Amino acid sequence: MQIALTGTPGTGKTTIAGLLPYRVIDINALVKGGMNFGKDPERGCLEADMDALANYLAKLDPDETLILEGHFSHHFVDMAIVLRLAPSLLRSRLVARGYSASKIKENLEAEALDVILVEAVELCGQVDEIDTTGKSPLQVAEIVEEIVRGDLRLPPGQVDWLNEFFG
Numbered sequence: 001m002q003i004a005l006t007g008t009p010g011t012g013k014t015t016i017a018g019l020l021p022y023r024v025i026d027i028n029a030l031v032k033g034g035m036n037f038g039k040d041p042e043r044g045c046l047e048a049d050m051d052a053l054a055n056y057l058a059k060l061d062p063d064e065t066l067i068l069e070g071h072f073s074h075h076f077v078d079m080a081i082v083l084r085l086a087p088s089l090l091r092s093r094l095v096a097r098g099y100s101a102s103k104i105k106e107n108l109e110a111e112a113l114d115v116i117l118v119e120a121v122e123l124c125g126q127v128d129e130i131d132t133t134g135k136s137p138l139q140v141a142e143i144v145e146e147i148v149r150g151d152l153r154l155p156p157g158q159v160d161w162l163n164e165f166f167g
């Protein structure tokens with residue numbers, strides 16, 4: 001079984017994946033490692049070779065529980081867990097990362113408007129979302145494990161960041 005751990009950059013995917021008792025496939029590392037079409041001239045980041053990634057993932061052991069970690073990992077599987085974070089806190093994390101003002105704005109808007117959640121719902125049969133706001137990495141990892149084991153469901157609708165802006 002392959003499960004996507006997805007979410008807007010900065011929501012904690014890499015941190016949480018590292019705390020799980022499952023093998024993790026780092027989608028960004030695969031892209032950097034060659035599954036790309038070179039740099040996107042407009043955005044300055046590598047353009048992922050989605051077909052190469054899908055082919056690679058299709059060859060992995062279907063009986064092993066694998067966590068696909070990355071902000072477009074939900075494109076490859078039927079089950080996704082979306083990490084969410086209040087935009088005010090996400091902002092501080094992206095500033096700490098040294099992102100440009102425009103990249104911060106783009107990512108905060110994406111988080112506020114549920115962009116990755118909506119994509120996951122369109123692409124995957126089972127989607128859960130975790131509001132990580134105020135939770136420690138270990139607490140979030142515990143919730144992810146419960147969902148993976150089938151002991152917990154957190155269907156879309158756990159957060160409403162628009163209230164933070166307009167409420």
Ligand code: ADP
Binds near residue numbers: 010013016093132138
């Ligand atoms: P992503 O992989 O989604 O881009 P990271 O795992 O790199 O996000 O996390 C971004 C930053 O936020 C890191 O500095 C990490 O230590 C911190 N972080 C992640 N999860 C939490 C959490 N639950 N509580 C506090 N800080 C966190």
Ligand code: MG
Binds near residue numbers: 014
């Ligand atoms: Mg990461």
